Amino acid sequence: NAGVMQNPRHLVRRRGQEARLRCSPMKGHSHVYWYRQLPEEGLKFMVYLQKENIIDESGMPKERFSAEFPKEGPSILRIQQVVRGDSAAYFCASSPPGVRGSYEQYFGPGTRLTVT
Amino acid sequence: AQSVTQPDIHITVSEGASLELRCNYSYGATPYLFWYVQSPGQGLQLLLKYFSGDTLVQGIKGFEAEFKRSQSSFNLRKPSVHWSDAAEYFCALAGSGGSNYKLTFGKGTLLTVNP
Numbered sequence: 001n002a003g004v005m006q007n008p009r010h011l012v013r014r015r016g017q018e019a020r021l022r023c024s025p026m027k028g029h030s031h032v033y034w035y036r037q038l039p040e041e042g043l044k045f046m047v048y049l050q051k052e053n054i055i056d057e058s059g060m061p062k063e064r065f066s067a068e069f070p071k072e073g074p075s076i077l078r079i080q081q082v083v084r085g086d087s088a089a090y091f092c093a094s095s096p097p098g099v100r101g102s103y104e105q106y107f108g109p110g111t112r113l114t115v116t
Numbered sequence: 117a118q119s120v121t122q123p124d125i126h127i128t129v130s131e132g133a134s135l136e137l138r139c140n141y142s143y144g145a146t147p148y149l150f151w152y153v154q155s156p157g158q159g160l161q162l163l164l165k166y167f168s169g170d171t172l173v174q175g176i177k178g179f180e181a182e183f184k185r186s187q188s189s190f191n192l193r194k195p196s197v198h199w200s201d202a203a204e205y206f207c208a209l210a211g212s213g214g215s216n217y218k219l220t221f222g223k224g225t226l227l228t229v230n231p
Contacts, residue, residue, distance in 0.1 A: 004159070033217065042120070042206060042221030043160075056215065091159060095217075103148055103167070103210055105219060107160040 002027065004094050004108035005074075012114045019079040019086070021111045025094030032075045033105060034067060037089040049075060082115045089113075118143045120209050122222035129197050130230045137192040137225050139181075139207030148210040149190040150219070151181055155203045163205075166190065177201070202229040 005024040013019050025032050031050055035043040046059040049069035057067065064082075069075040079086055089112045093105040119142045129135055141147055148167050152160040164175025171183040181192045190207060204226050208219045 006159075031217070033219075035219075035221075040223065042223045043208075043219070044221070045218045048217050056218070059218075093160075103150075103165065103216065104162075105217075106162070107152070109157070109159040 004092055004106055006092050006108035006111050008111060009109060010112050010114070012116060013082050014116055015083055016081050019082050019113055021077040021090050021113070023075040023077070023092030023108060025075070026106055028096060029094035029106070030097045031095045032069050033093045033095070034077050035091045035093065037091060037110070039088070043091060084115050087113055087115045118147070118209055118211055118220050120207050120220055120222040122207055122225050124225045125223070126226045126228070128228040128230060131199050132196050135194045135197045135201070135227070137205050137227070139190045139192065139222060141188050141190065141209050143209060143211060146185070148216065149183060150208040150210070151175065151179070151192050152206045152208060153203045154206065160206065163192070197229055199229045199231065202227055
């Protein structure tokens, strides 16, 4: 059973460009979470999605950031008009369905975004 | 608001020595607690978790952690460290309320193992 897949692993963007980060959850998992890790910080929750639904986006910056988890295909975290402060590692996690499932979050290897 | 504090940014131990990584939390009720390990360039791997019941929990790779409500702590221990344990360790908390899926992480403790 493959783990959570994220691509690309490394992404370099110039200021003002768009960044698209992809996450494929583990097989059988229907919940996806995105976290951001700034340098020398712990991970911070961004958004929680289920298929075709955003459940909680309280950790997402109000502008330029969006996330989706379509019926088919991976979850996408999109950052428009990137700025240097967006440079971070972005981790995706998935969990199985069920009440307690949300505690069992399995993390992908992350995408390290560098904005130049 | 809930929070997790890992007081030690960096710890160095010799291979074969015992290890204890500290974690303190702030939460109004009994939290759900986790320890994750992150190797360089890798994602986070779950070492162990505490939901309820026995306050001493066993995890993978020979790790264990003890939940102490009176001290608001959940310290991670290993009796004998191996060189492959060198990594960054994160303590995390999930509230038992409605937003229990939001993991709150500490800033991590970097473990260096000397031969």
